[in-house]
Amino acid sequence: MDVIDYLRDELKNYYSESSELLLSSRFDNQPRFNFYFQIKADCRFLLYLNWDGEGRYFTLKCLEFSDAALLTQLASDYTEKGSRVFNIGQPKSTLSFMYQGKNKLNGTEFRNTNSFPFDRNSMSGQDVMQCVNPEFV
Template sequence: MNALTHFRKEIKAYFPESSELILSESFATHPRFNFYFEIKPGERFLLYLNSDGDDLGYTLKCLEFRDSDVLKRLINSYPTIGSKAFNIGQPRTRISFIYRAENRISVTQTGGDIHDDFNWHEISASHLLQGLDPLIKN
């Protein structure tokens, strides 16, 4: 299993109510390096997973929107207009990392509202997701 497939499954496991957003068929011929996840219906947060294209380096961001209604409208427009639908989202948390193997992720850079104070040098995907989870209260 490649890193993107594994990490997308980890997101779905950590956020069981999440759903990956799907583009329309008109985008099917474009290379896809960005993946968006609604983490829970009715919330104002969206996860954005970006691959640098070499299947090693990734960035995971949590975007925050003014309210859940705004996000819902943007999600509904995403299939036809693509990622530019989410340009008004404010970055809440950013974690850049290298995927070494299953449960061996090396964080290279962080920013924003990171939870927990732990060793970021080699962690599991679920630990990384816990670090940026916007639904955890500080």
């Protein structure tokens, strides 16, 4: 299973109302290392997954915006303008990790994350999602 697909599935399982934001076809020739997910409609938080592009290192951030209406407008603009539209979002929580295999993720850096019992050297995808859940941080 492709690691990006695995992480998409984990995100969708944890945030059942989530949806990935997609760029227009004019961006098709550019490599994608950044992925954005709305957690649910009328929410002021956005999840941002960054991949290093070559290896197994990822960063998952929960970005906070002033209100849900602003985020809805930015998500609409993202299709044509790209990720720079989200630059006004403030990181609420950040988790960096290394993918070792399905449900074998090693947390490498935690900032403002939810604290709950887990083994940072053997995290599941659900552990990663819970760490950045804005409802618990």
